[in-house]
Amino acid sequence: MSEELVVRNLKKWFARSRGLFSREQEYVKAVDDISFEIEKGQVLCLAGESGCGKTTTGRLILRLVEPTEGSVSLRGVDIFTLKKEELREKRREMQMIFQDPYESLDPRMDVFSILAEPLEVNRIASGYGELRERVHKALEDVRLVPVEEFIRRFPHELSGGQRQRVAIARALMLEPTFIVADEPVSMLDASIRTEILNLLKELREKYDLTFLYITHDIAQARYVGDDLMVMYLGRVVEKGPMEDVILEPLHPYTKALISNVPVPDPEAQRERIPLTGETPTPIDLPEGCRFHPRCCEAGERCSQVEPGLVKVGNDRWVACHVQAATPTRANNI
Amino acid sequence: MPVLEVEGLVTHYLTKQGPVDAVSGVSFTVDAGQTFGLAGESGCGKTTIALSIMGLLPSNGRVMGGRIILDGEDLLGKDEKELREVRWRKVSIVFQGAMNALNPVINVGEQIAEVIIEKEGVRKDEAWNRVRELFDLVELEPDRVTDYPHEFSGGMRQRVMIAMALANYPKLVIADEPITALDVIVQNQILDLMKNLQGRLNLSQILITHDLSVIAETCDKVGIMYAGKLMEYGEAAPIFKTPLHPYTSALIGAYPSIVGEKRDLKFIPGAPPNLINPPTGCRFHPRCPHAQEICGQEEPEYREESLGHYTACHFVEELRDTLRLGGH
Amino acid sequence: MTVEVHSTEPIERERFSASIRRLKEFWALYKTSKIGMFGLLLVLAFIVIALLAPWVAPYDPRALVGRPFLPPMEGHPLGTDQVGRDIYSQLLWGSRISLMVGLLASAFSVAIGTAIGLLSGYFRGPLDSILMRITDLFITLPSIPLMLILAAILGRSVWNIIFVIAITGWTGTARMVRAQTLSIKERPYVEAARSVGARDSQIMFRHILPNIVPLIFANAIVGIVNAILSESGLSFLGLGDPTKPSWGLILRYANEAGAMATGRLWFIIPPGVCIMLIAIGFAFSSYSLDEILNPRLRERRG
Numbered sequence: 001m002s003e004e005l006v007v008r009n010l011k012k013w014f015a016r017s018r019g020l021f022s023r024e025q026e027y028v029k030a031v032d033d034i035s036f037e038i039e040k041g042q043v044l045c046l047a048g049e050s051g052c053g054k055t056t057t058g059r060l061i062l063r064l065v066e067p068t069e070g071s072v073s074l075r076g077v078d079i080f081t082l083k084k085e086e087l088r089e090k091r092r093e094m095q096m097i098f099q100d101p102y103e104s105l106d107p108r109m110d111v112f113s114i115l116a117e118p119l120e121v122n123r124i125a126s127g128y129g130e131l132r133e134r135v136h137k138a139l140e141d142v143r144l145v146p147v148e149e150f151i152r153r154f155p156h157e158l159s160g161g162q163r164q165r166v167a168i169a170r171a172l173m174l175e176p177t178f179i180v181a182d183e184p185v186s187m188l189d190a191s192i193r194t195e196i197l198n199l200l201k202e203l204r205e206k207y208d209l210t211f212l213y214i215t216h217d218i219a220q221a222r223y224v225g226d227d228l229m230v231m232y233l234g235r236v237v238e239k240g241p242m243e244d245v246i247l248e249p250l251h252p253y254t255k256a257l258i259s260n261v262p263v264p265d266p267e268a269q270r271e272r273i274p275l276t277g278e279t280p281t282p283i284d285l286p287e288g289c290r291f292h293p294r295c296c297e298a299g300e301r302c303s304q305v306e307p308g309l310v311k312v313g314n315d316r317w318v319a320c321h322v323q324a325a326t327p328t329r330a331n332n333i
Numbered sequence: 334m335p336v337l338e339v340e341g342l343v344t345h346y347l348t349k350q351g352p353v354d355a356v357s358g359v360s361f362t363v364d365a366g367q368t369f370g371l372a373g374e375s376g377c378g379k380t381t382i383a384l385s386i387m388g389l390l391p392s393n394g395r396v397m398g399g400r401i402i403l404d405g406e407d408l409l410g411k412d413e414k415e416l417r418e419v420r421w422r423k424v425s426i427v428f429q430g431a432m433n434a435l436n437p438v439i440n441v442g443e444q445i446a447e448v449i450i451e452k453e454g455v456r457k458d459e460a461w462n463r464v465r466e467l468f469d470l471v472e473l474e475p476d477r478v479t480d481y482p483h484e485f486s487g488g489m490r491q492r493v494m495i496a497m498a499l500a501n502y503p504k505l506v507i508a509d510e511p512i513t514a515l516d517v518i519v520q521n522q523i524l525d526l527m528k529n530l531q532g533r534l535n536l537s538q539i540l541i542t543h544d545l546s547v548i549a550e551t552c553d554k555v556g557i558m559y560a561g562k563l564m565e566y567g568e569a570a571p572i573f574k575t576p577l578h579p580y581t582s583a584l585i586g587a588y589p590s591i592v593g594e595k596r597d598l599k600f601i602p603g604a605p606p607n608l609i610n611p612p613t614g615c616r617f618h619p620r621c622p623h624a625q626e627i628c629g630q631e632e633p634e635y636r637e638e639s640l641g642h643y644t645a646c647h648f649v650e651e652l653r654d655t656l657r658l659g660g661h
Numbered sequence: 662m663t664v665e666v667h668s669t670e671p672i673e674r675e676r677f678s679a680s681i682r683r684l685k686e687f688w689a690l691y692k693t694s695k696i697g698m699f700g701l702l703l704v705l706a707f708i709v710i711a712l713l714a715p716w717v718a719p720y721d722p723r724a725l726v727g728r729p730f731l732p733p734m735e736g737h738p739l740g741t742d743q744v745g746r747d748i749y750s751q752l753l754w755g756s757r758i759s760l761m762v763g764l765l766a767s768a769f770s771v772a773i774g775t776a777i778g779l780l781s782g783y784f785r786g787p788l789d790s791i792l793m794r795i796t797d798l799f800i801t802l803p804s805i806p807l808m809l810i811l812a813a814i815l816g817r818s819v820w821n822i823i824f825v826i827a828i829t830g831w832t833g834t835a836r837m838v839r840a841q842t843l844s845i846k847e848r849p850y851v852e853a854a855r856s857v858g859a860r861d862s863q864i865m866f867r868h869i870l871p872n873i874v875p876l877i878f879a880n881a882i883v884g885i886v887n888a889i890l891s892e893s894g895l896s897f898l899g900l901g902d903p904t905k906p907s908w909g910l911i912l913r914y915a916n917e918a919g920a921m922a923t924g925r926l927w928f929i930i931p932p933g934v935c936i937m938l939i940a941i942g943f944a945f946s947s948y949s950l951d952e953i954l955n956p957r958l959r960e961r962r963g
Contacts, residue, residue, distance in 0.1 A: 049516035062856055088858045096856050104849040108871045117867070118857035159604045167853075174857060189374040190543065190587045194600030216516065219546075223589040223598060246591060260517045262546035264588040266569045274525075275518050278486045 003075075004178055004210040005038040005061070010070035012056050016283075029282045030056045032234035033070075035309065038227075040177075043204065043211040045225035045242070047218050049257075049279050052231040054214045058180045061212065062096050063087065074178060092122065095171040099183040101163035105155040111166055112151040115139070118173040138169040141206075142199060161192040168199065172207070180212045185220070197224055218261050222246055227315075230254050233290045234282045236309055240316040250318045252295045289321070297322050334405065335362040336504050336537045337386070337424075342399035344378075344385045351609045355381045357561040358399070363505065363554075366531060368538040370552030370569070372545055372584075376605050377558040379541045380429065383507045387426050388416040404504060421452050425498040429510040432490035435482040441493050442478030448500045467496040470533075472526060488519035492526065499530070507539045512547065524551050545588055549573055557581045560606050560616040563635070567642035575657045577644040580617050582656040615647070623652055690953050697949025703942030707935075711756040718750035722906040730918075733927050740927045742911070743918040751906040752931055758907040759939060762823055762892040767884035769827035774834025775877055781835070782842025783865055789839075796835050804829040808891065812900035819902045826891045834880050841873045875954045882947035886940045893936050908932040 012031040017023065031053040038044045046054045059065045061072050063079050071078045074094055082090055098104035105114055115135045116125075125131040136147045142165040144150045155163055164184060171179055181200065185193040201224065204211060215221050221228055222242055229239040230251065238251040249255045256273040263270065275294050286293055292302040301321045309317050310324045318324060344356040356378045363369045371379045384390045386401055388408065401408040404423055408416065428434070436444060442464045449460040465475040471492040482490060491511060498506050508527070512520040528551065530536055540552060548555055548569070555572050557565045557580065565578040576582040586599030603620040606612050612619050618628035627647055635645040646652070691697050710717070719736070720726045723746065731741040739748040781792040808825045815821040845851060845868065854864050895901050896909025903910070915921075915929035 049518070064852055064856060088860075091856065091858050096853070098849045098853060100849055104853050106850040106854075106868055106872070109867075117854065117859070121854075121857060121859040121863050161604070170853070170857070190545070191374060191584060191601040192604075194587050194598040195602070197598065198600065219589040219591045222591055222595065243595075256518065258591065260521050261591045262517070262520075262544070262550050263590050263592055264546045264549045264573065264585055265590070265592075266549045266552075266573050268549075268592060270592070272521065274522070278488050278519055279516065 002040045003037045004040040004042075005212070006071075006073040007037070007061065008035050008071045008073075010034050010057070010060060010072065011068045012053075012060055012065065013068045026283050029234050029285065031060060032282070034231070034234075034236050036229060036236060036239060038178075038210055038212060040210055041204075041208055042227060043213055043225045044227045044229060045213045045215060045221035046229050046231065047215055047221050047257075048231035049216060051233070051279060051281060053234040053282070054216075054231050055182060057231070058096070058182045058212065058214050061180055062091070062094055064096075088122070092174040093176050094178040094180070095174060095176040097164075097167055097171050097179060097181040097184045100187055101160050101167060102155075102187070104167050105163055107155050109154070110151065111139075111144075111153050111155075111158075114155075114166060115151075115170055115173055118170060122174070124174075134173065138173055141172060141203065142166070142169045144169070159192075160188050161195060164188060164196055165199070168196075168203070172203070175207075176209070178210045178212075180214070182214045183216070184213075186215070186217065193220075200224065218246070218258060219263075230257065233279070233285065235290065236317070236319060237291070238318045239309070240313070244316065250312070250316075250323045251291075251320050252297045252322075253291050289319075335364045336367075336404060337363040337539075338400070338402040339382070339386070340400045340402070342382065342385060342401065343397040344381050344390070345395050345397050346381075346391075347393045347395065348609070353608045354611055355394075355561050355608055356385065357611075359556075359558075359561075359563050360399075361554075361556050361563070361566055363537050363539060365504070365537055366535050367553045368528075368531065368540055368551055370548035370555045371539060371541045371558060372543065372548050372555060373558030374543055374584075374605060376560075376608075378561040379558050380509055382558075383426060383509050383539070383541055386424065386507065387420060388413070389420075389426075421448065421503065422501045423503050424505040424507065425501070425503045426507040427491075427494045427498045427509065427511050430514070431494045432487060432514075435490060435493070437482055440479045440481050441485070442480075445478075445493070445497045445500055448497055452501050463500070464496075467499060470499065470530065471496045488515055488522060491515065491523055495523075495527065495530075499534070499536075502534065503536075505537045505539065507541065509541045510543070511540070513542065513544070520547070527551075545585060557584065560611060561608055562616055562645070563643070564617065564646075565642075565644040571639070571642050575653070577638055577642065577649050577653065577656065578617075578646050579621050579623050579652065579656065581644075583622075615645070623648060623655075687953065691949060694949040694952065696945045697952075700942045700945025700947075700949065703938055704946060707756050707760060707939050707942065710753055711760045714753040714757055718747075718753040720747040720750040722746060722751040722754040723904070730925060730928075732925070739931055740925070742914055742928065748911065748928060748931070751911055752908070752935060754906045755908040755911065755932065755935065756939070758819065758905050759889050759892060759936070762819065762826065763885040763889040763939075763943075766823045766826035766830070766888035766892070767881050769823065770830040770884055770888075771834050771877055771881045773827065774831035774836075774880075775838050775873075777831070778835040778838025778840075779842055779865060779869065782839040783846060783861065783869065792835075793839075796832050799829070800832045802829075805894075808895060809898070809900065812895055817900060817902050819905055822892055822895055822901060825895070826888045830884060830887060830891075834877065834884070837876065837880060838873060841876060842869055845869050845872050879947055879950050879954055882943055882950060886943045886947075889936065889940055889943070908936050 010031055011033050014028040014030060015025050016028060017025060034057065046057060048054050056065065060067050067080060071080055074090065077090060079087065079090055112135055115138055116131050119125045119131055119134060125134065135151065139145065139147045139150055144162060144165050158166065185196050188196065203209065213221065213225055225242050227240065228242045228245045230237050232253050238245060238249065238254045245254065246258060249258050256275050259271060259273040277294060288303040288305055289307050292298045295302065299322055307319045307321045307324065309319045312318050312324055340360045342356050342359045346353040346355055359382060361369065371382065373379050384394065385396050386408065396409055403419065408419065435441065442461065445464045445467065446460040449455060449463055450457065464478050468475045468478055473489060473492050485493065512523050515523065527538065531538060542548060552569050554567065555569045556563050557578065559580050565572055565576065565581045572581060573585060576585060583599045583601050589598055601620050606616060606619065614629040614631050615633050618624040621628065633645040633647045635643060637643050638649055725745040726747050727737060727741045727745050729741060729743050729745045731737055733740045737747050737749065739752065742748055777792050777796065781789045807829055811825045812821060851864060851868050854868055892907065893909035896907040897913045899913060901907050901910055911932040912929065920928040
């Protein structure tokens with residue numbers, strides 16, 4: 001199988017005490033039983049609104065946070081079963097690009113030190129010569145040239161776009177095969193985003209990388225991704241090839257979400273599906289489908305049984321009783 | 334008569350390294366019942382314009398020239414006392430991130446009532462009645478006037494801020510990045526609300542944001558700011574359909590779209606300039622793919638190229654077709 | 662396109678020159694503060710006095726060189742004390758005690774506080790609980806009586822004084838370091854370090870410590886002021902080393918001899934003034950330091 005990443009029944013529940021003085025526990029079900037795969041060389045975009053669990057999912061996949069349940073297998077190896085040293089070695093295959101270019105670089109380290117760190121802590125380079133060589137190559141890869149000028153700089157001497165390039169270079173230092181990009185351009189100005197997005201595309205081609213690209217901006221996801229997976233309140237509600245999901249969304253939430261994405265064209269006529277209220281927090285979830293209170297297509301079953309993620313077509317998945325049961329869908333497999 | 338007329342506004346920030354030319358001769362008008370979108374990336378001067386209008390510049394900010402005529406009166410000729418009369422009663426502002434700056438230990442109703450009482454000297458119960466009215470206006474349950482900020486979600490807190498901005502029924506509301514921190518569905522709820530209120534109260538709005546998609550969907554007129562200057566100004570549809578300035582075209586092209594054919598995104602190399610030492614000639618020329626020698630020497634004239642559509646570029650005619658077809 | 666690597670300097674030298682650059686920037690900023698420069702001047706003056714005391718002081722501070730209670734006169738700019746020792750020489754030598762105790766006691770207390778705060782904040786859990794209980798205990802113990810008791814028990818020597826001051830003064834640093842550690846630990850760049858495989862010790866030394874050093878430093882300077890004042894107080898109360906000419910000790914003798922009442926102001930005022938000046942010197946310097954360190958951390962963004 002050419003699966004790079006396989007996630008099975010992943011859960012992360014955060015325990016909290018109910019109120020200030022209570023001893024009762026309640027759970028914030030940030031990630032509540034999700035399963036999916038990413039093929040080698042693919043870019044899967046994970047989209048959803050704030051609080052849907054996408055950021056937590058990204059961190060679980062890199063095991064920056066321990067799961068409540070479930071497994072994450074990178075090329076056949078479940079990273080949650082690894083011990084400290086084994087994990088450290090396995091980590092070299094999977095890296096992360098963080099969202100905030102202002103906070104993901106240590107302000108007291110110069111660019112050289114930041115890029116040398118992955119190699120130094122893993123005792124990889126066989127001396128300064130090799131270290132320097134690899135740092136230089138990384139900077140060239142992200143087009144921060146002339147290299148000599150940038151290695152001595154500190155983060156506060158770089159622009160937002162340049163910092164993010166350093167962050168990308170750092171993610172590539174250990175020569176990983178899989179990268180989790182958590183909203184890598186959302187804090188950059190629009191005119192700079194394109195450069196970074198194009199750079200990511202280029203690097204993906206060059207190094208045959210597999211990406212999990214997390215974003216709340218579906219238009220951006222469309223630009224970078226092959227597949228789209230939408231999350232709501234800790235669960236996956238829909239997954240499929242990007243263009244298919246965008247042009248023909250199945251899940252009512254996806255439909256509403258996509259219809260609400262603004263378009264830079266004042267004359268675009270689009271039918272907007274409004275939703276009442278706001279997305280609740282993942283505590284005290286309703287019975288049955290967690291979207292049903294806001295859903296205009298909800299049926300009786302929806303308030304009783306939680307729908308599972310069901311295959312409804314070629315690589316098309318949806319978690320909805322109504323959609324899964326639609327005859328036309330079933331016939332289109 | 335337009336509600337707001339800004340003419341040749343020049344605002345500087347005084348810093349140790351020298352004066353920062355943050356707003357360098359900006360002019361625009363906002364008519365009654367209209368939404369004017371002030372777009373641009375970070376550092377372009379849009380927030381400075383808002384603060385200049387409100388008279389709320391920080392201590393090192395100075396309006397160096399121009400006129401700001403609100404409802405027939407020049408605000409720049411007023412002293413602090415007179416400005417305080419105008420502020421919040423004729424023009425109010427929803428600051429960027431204000432929804433997170435609410436006082437956490439005072440209930441929201443109290444915070445709004447404070448504004449009303451202070452500005453109009455009405456009695457407490459009258460103020461509270463108006464607070465309940467305002468809540469109704471912004472589609473919040475009037476019973477919740479005594480709740481505390483943390484009991485509201487992000488979108489609801491923003492409605493509270495809008496209520497506060499409307500407390501004295503101003504003619505003009507300036508909203509600085511009012512929806513940036515919110516999810517798209519809530520964003521649209523807020524934008525719909527503001528459009529709705531605009532109609533009901535004959536309100537005018539200045540919407541300041543970096544998000545061109547939002548501007549496209551809500552604004553009647555648009556001003557594209559770059560490095561302290563207006564690069565293009567006019568009605569929204571012509572600007573988006575037939576942009577006349579290379580920066581506008583590139584900026585629009587930098588936004589991926591969820592509809593239509595998938596296309597390559599445009600990008601602008603380099604970074605916005607340092608405004609202590611802005612570039613000579615056209616401020617955009619160092620990053621402009623169409624720049625010629627004259628662009629670095631002479632500042633292009635800001636002219637009306639077609640009805641109500643202004644821009645400043647040496648090569649408007651030559652680039653007209655290139656920019657329209659989405660060329661770069 | 663490959664870029665030629667011209668520099669043959671090893672990495673360490675490159676990082677060193679980066680540090681030099683930072684120091685220069687820092688100094689340029691520091692120079693602009695009048696208060697800071699004044700404080701620094703005072704501190705430097707005392708350091709010079711302390712270093713040169715053996716050569717500049719006209720007499721051995723412990724030697725009996727004249728009749729007791731001589732007023733200021735030729736050979737004795739500040740007269741003599743109750744047994745006939747030169748006060749001026751004692752004053753000069755006294756700066757050594759104050760500085761030595763001040764610097765060492767502060768250094769030790771900061772070291773202890775940092776270690777406890779860092780381990781506590783980084784590892785959390787039971788270690789954190791225990792260390793914080795201990796810290797709370799030390800906070801609640803009134804420091805002056807504690808110092809008195811320990812000094813009385815351990816005996817009168819300079820090193821005991823240093824120990825006593827250090828052992829009662831680390832709690833502030835510990836709390837501050839712990840708070841900072843907790844905060845820095847959550848920063849994305851620490852998470853990034855973990856994701857590239859850095860071990861706990863590597864994270865603590867590469868990321869956390871360097872980012873709290875400026876604040877520790879500011880704390881340390883304030884600690885010096887406290888240490889100097891504590892030492893003077895302890896010496897005044899008779900718990901200091903009687904063989905070492907500390908300013909506090911001079912004050913003690915002056916007090917015992919009723920210098921105030923008998924109008925022998927040259928005896929009692931100079932040591933007090935010295936204590937005050939050196940404390941001001943450090944306090945002003947630290948004020949200036951704080952001003953630089955804090956807004957600069959804010960300036961660093963964007």
